[in-house]
Amino acid sequence: MEEAEFEPVILAFCCNWCSYAGADLAGTSRFEYPTNVRIIRVMCSGRIDPTFVLEAFKDGADGVLITGCHPGDCHYVQGNYMMERRFAFIKEALRHLGIEPERLRLEWISAGEGEKFAALIRDTTQKIKELGPNPLTKTDAAIEAFKAQRLRWVIGIQQAGLKVDEQRYKAVSLKIMKDEIERQMIIVEIKEKGPQTIKELAEATKISPKEVLRHIIALKKIGVVSEAGEKEDAYLYKVS
């Protein structure tokens, strides 16, 4: 029996002024490329909230492509730089979730680069084909983490200019992202399966029990979780 070849679905966010125009130019010049990409137009790559990318993976996109103006050419001055700084966080988040970070790609395309756009689609489609279908890892925890103030604020402060050195900022901010994603994983787990012990949560989320305990203590402090009975010499935790 013939096995249907895997045809990935790739979502591409294109900025109105440069990359969307570049895609149009590919059309005007009749440069052909595979049919796997679906383009979403935004005014600027700076518009792209990390949650858009994560929702795309949640909904089954096999690959996500973000395109914008070349550095220095952004129609809105620095939107593309902002996207670039966010990008590092989204890539790390994918790594935490067990989604191959190569499924997400950021490229700069100017309005005059029709051929480059077509080549990019060909190349991306091929690469995603090789990676195979989206592992459909649950991204809800990451989506919730990127919606919450703590992580958004930490990502945001680098856009306006850091007051501490970059190394330290990177270490602190990535740790905050990891903590927030792991905490959301715990919350999602409790919400879906009911109150659980630290041992059960550790097994379900693959986070070490020591770290789960640290997260539970922090979540208790802000009133998000609380004890809900005992089971097998441990407390059950519920979402308050």
Add this chain to the structure above:
Amino acid sequence: MVEKAVLVVGGGISGIQASLDLASRGYKVYLVEKSPSIGGRMAQLDKTFPTMDCSMCILAPKMIDCSHHLNVQLLSYSEVKGVKGSAGNFVVTIYRKPRFVDETKCTGCGICAQHCPVEVPNEFDEQLGTRKAIYMPFPQAVPRAMTVDKVNCIECGLCQKTCQAGAVDLKQQPQEVELNVGAIVVATGFDLFDPAQIPTYGYGRYKNVITALELERLLCASGPAGGHLIRPSDGKIPRKIAFIQCVGSRDRRFGTTYCSSICCKYSVKDAVLIKEHEPNSTVSIFYIDLRAFGKGFQEFINRAKSEYGVRFIRSSPGEIMEDPETKNLIVWYEDTVAGRIENTTFDLVVICPALVPRTDARELAKVLGVEVDDYGFFKASNILTNPVDTTVQGIFACGYCLGPKTGDIPDSIMQGSATAARVAEVLERRV
């Protein structure tokens, strides 16, 4: 001209007592405390033996009295940098560390800490709980103001932006203040012996080997575990707990050949507390001698044995090992009564370390020019006749900085009052 003002160094219970007595006597008191809040060790405890009062509940009113008393000026987050002069006329230089928050404006509402993105282990909770880079060490802190930990702060400024009182000042500078005082009272307290110095006990390597102070924080309702006793490796409720007495005490290896005098008391107290939390647990105390002197204490031990079923094993354990799977602890000991080598598995091991002099106390002693004894505690000029006088006239000491003769809280308080009396004698021109 004798300055009718007193410097009290250290805001623990004995420093607080001395300050209140002196202030009530009519003297101006400068209470200098190194950390952001007064309260000291007593603030960290859950309950006090043998009455089993909630420690913070009996301490807090005294802390508030200090902050409200018109004669007491509280200089928190500050240190003594220099002393000149003599009894009746000291000139002291105080270094006020910047807390980056204006104490006069901060209401302690805590909104800034809610927004601060940086989370670090909390020293007050012995690293078990967390705090933010802008924090109040505990909810009942005096002064009721936040402090910014600039080391961990990432200077995002959100605290400043969300403060409704405009109290955050990230550009605050340290200050040096000169005080003229007639007498000085030292009440700097103690540190715990670091059990990591005894590698066979595994402290620092095995997560479920903790100190008694860490246990207090876990048992405390306002602590990181909310008063639900859980063990640090995986949050399990411990059912078999061992206490190891005299760790670092009476030990020639570490120069702490003295008996800390309160460890037996607090370990029995903690054992009883655990039994009250978890009646189904088994609690065993490994001891060499049971030094339960003091009022009501023998009765307390008897109750511990008969009513609460605490087991007392006369032995000093040789080694503690960890089961890598369960993270349980296997304690190897010689049962001196039965005359055998035994081992028992426990979920949690609580180490009762010796109380040792603070490392910064030696520095302070040098600055003040007072002598310390061989152990490093402040030396009394005459242990019999002048137990709260230091070797320098006009400088007195109270509380555990004097060493284990201080016993427990009532002793600290008594000594605090005693120094107040001695100060009055100096300031009123009597010897």
Add this chain to the structure above:
Amino acid sequence: MGEEAPRIGVFICHCGINIGGVVKVPEVVKYAKTLPNVAYSEDNIYTCSEAGLDSIKEAIKKHNLNRVVVASCTPRTHEPLFRSACKEAGLNQYLFEMANIREQCSWVHVHQPERATKKAKDIVRMAVARATWLEAQEEPELDIKDTALVIGGGIAGMTAALTLADQGFKVYLVEKESELGGNLRRLHKLYPTMQDTSEILEPTMKAVSKNKNLETLASTTVSDVKGYVGNFKVTLSKTDEKREIEVGTIIVACGAMNYTPPKGLYQYGVYPNIVTQLELDELLRNGKIKKPPERVVMIQCVGARKGEIRALDLAGFPKSDTARLLAKILKAKREEGWPYCSKICCMNAIKNAILLKKKFPETDVIILYGDIRVYKEYEDFYSTARENQVKFVKHIEEVTPEITQDSEGKLIVEAYDALVGREMKLPCDWVVLSTPLIPRKEEVILARMLKVPISQDGFLMEAHLKLRPVDTQMDGIFLAGAASGPKDVPESIVSAKAAAARASTLMANKKMRTEALTSVVDEKECIGCGLCEDICSYGAHYLEEGKSHTIAALCRGCGACAAECPRRAITMQHFTDEQILAQVKAALMEEI
């Protein structure tokens, strides 16, 4: 989404055979009818034709449509056209969405009609999903004050001010010096006519002082600018006094300044008689050169075109010289300087060379150059120079000419002749350095105040290098003269008139419609962290009483604030989270 349920009309275009030849349009029409909230669907041969537009308008009325999707070419061509059609049919133009099934589908999948058809269906489904979430938007109308501010009273500033004042607009002309005139006050003659600067300057200054609509404020600077197009609130400072004015448009004509070399560069400031071209102009104007010099050497590109070491073709040179040359080049210190070509220095040097030759016919005038850049119609000027015996010597620029002084005080210029490949030593009486026009320091301050970016060469940046040379990215603020880059007098005058024209169009219309694409802050969620204020390139956010607000007139709709806001308190109108996520979901759902 509004009170009533969406009723979406979908119009699929064949675009002749551009789309229809690849994508099976009837299938897509049929598919569109099955999509949620679609009330009507049809196909057109050319939706952008009169017939197509009429069809849309009829359908809106007949089927009570409250949203329209046109699946055809890229929105970047016809979106305004279709939006107008909707508007004419009584439908708010922001309730319109396009699906790009030509440039981004049929034209790039010519050999895959099956897949292209499936893709077209997906694209239509995405557009319908977005349309469901669209909301009507109003384009706010701004009042434009008919008063203008011109910053800078040089020839460009005065020209712009006069052009506007003559049309009846009130103009404030602000000049930081005590006199108007700018660089022209120091210059002597202007190329190519060799007219005296006073012939241009004096009539202009007279016209400025006589014009009743023009208020000249000398010794005054701009210290603060608030507001937006049509409504700028500008604070002017004169010594200690401050004055606030309100203007509708601003023209920046702060000009450029001549680069003065640092002491020691080409021995400037070390030996006497080493001057810049501007200083030579002043000397000639004031008749300061009395004795006819034997020789004058002019060196071009001093402090300009620096920073790159271009490839050298040394093939033609004698071998022995090549080695020495290379060694010298490699050892040569990279001159500090500006990377660009200042355009006017070649002409200026030639002008002064001709003037010198006319005044002192016996003097030998040599211009050392790397490239001679006489552009436009000035080739004749170059010929005139050569006819007047001005010598042009191409030297190897990478080897910085060395200037020494001999025992008799004569200056010696040592350079390498590029065409002959030989070292030359030129004894002379004067060395004239042609230095570029460089941006004034004040430009950085003005740039920040006006939110006009500075380009890589340090000058104020125009909105688009090709298409909008006198506009800036800020509506209502224009550039005239050398503020945006080196210009000679005719160019400055032209740019000033152009800027005045742009400004007057705005002010004559009295009103302006701005983008409906603006951000909106939910004050309940806002915690006043100020991130939006910090990152907005247009200054469109400000904090008041701990909450952020948007100045709609300044917002350009980029959406960065919405993506960054830690509380997700900012909505980007017409590109909301819901609208984008609806497209994401629609793109990835299985075909129903």
